[in-house]
Amino acid sequence: MQIIHAVRDMQLQSLSWRAAGWRIAFVPTMGNLHEGHLSLVREAARRGDRVVVSIFVNPLQFNEAADYRHYPRTFEQDRQQLAALDVAAVFAPDEAAMYPEGRESVTRVEVPQLTSELEGAHRPGHFTGVATVVTKLFQAVLPDLALFGEKDYQQLLVVRKLAADLNMPVEVIGLPTRREADGLAMSSRNSRLRAPERRQAPALYATLQWVGEQWRAGEIDLSALEAAAMARLADAGFAPEYISLRDAATLQPPAAGRPVVVLGAARLGEVRLIDNLRIGATQPQGADAVK
């Protein structure tokens, strides 16, 4: 397994793999790898001939300096986990390699649709940072396919749209969220939860499941359902940011007969968690009455 730091070295390696006819499967990450990341890597190895994993904590997508500063960085541990899998290269640029003239002056990529609400509303600038770095990573790694987790559901839709709009010759694949035994979505930020917070944390997923049950039982007053879910989260010790039912493809309000996803974000102490759950289509008989 190679460790590559320079953009040009990554491009030269990828160009030679492509010339040999190999399909490059790419898993972009910010490191501190857990089973969620490793499930993406294993699927990449099944679908591609050469797997590249990137590790780069992208300053451009953090809207809180403390979140960036405290983001867990565990390169040696990550390297060992990847070495045990079928990974051809780890692309690990530093900030100077990604933003040689400084991050402030770099060309930005904006995805105006899909980004103004939910994570976009609560993390201003976040998706511009994500779209910019994903574009740069794709230009470095030149992948045929790229794998992303559904845990970051809005991000997955944004990257799909980015790739389609800018004619990027890459297939964007979304894979299911991996969870701890108690339901908590695996996330690098979980390691920053204190012991009592870790015990409270599964309530986020439990609340999303409760919303799904109410929805399937015929509850169609979305505002009331979202407010009740926020209250449940607050009772469980969270500072909730949003719980929102959306059309699973467009993130617009649910439309008759189309699949729905419920998305949530909430803080536990200093740690901000997100999660989501697909909960099926709108009820055909009540669809027109969704409020």
Ligand SMILES: Nc1ncnc2c1ncn2[C@@H]1O[C@H](COP(=O)(O)OP(=O)(O)OP(=O)(O)O)[C@@H](O)[C@H]1O
């Ligand atoms: N539990 C999970 N199951 C499946 N994929 C995941 C999971 N957690 C993260 N991923 C995916 O791994 C990729 C890299 O994510 P990232 O490095 O930001 O990890 P993370 O655990 O989401 O960290 P954090 O949420 O704390 O930023 C993304 O495509 C993300 O959606």
Ligand SMILES: CC(C)(CO)[C@@H](O)C(=O)[O-]
């Ligand atoms: C896609 C990504 C690697 C871009 O920095 C990041 O947002 C992540 O890890 O989900």
Ligand code: BAL
């Ligand atoms: N996992 C998404 C990247 C972020 O939270 O910045």
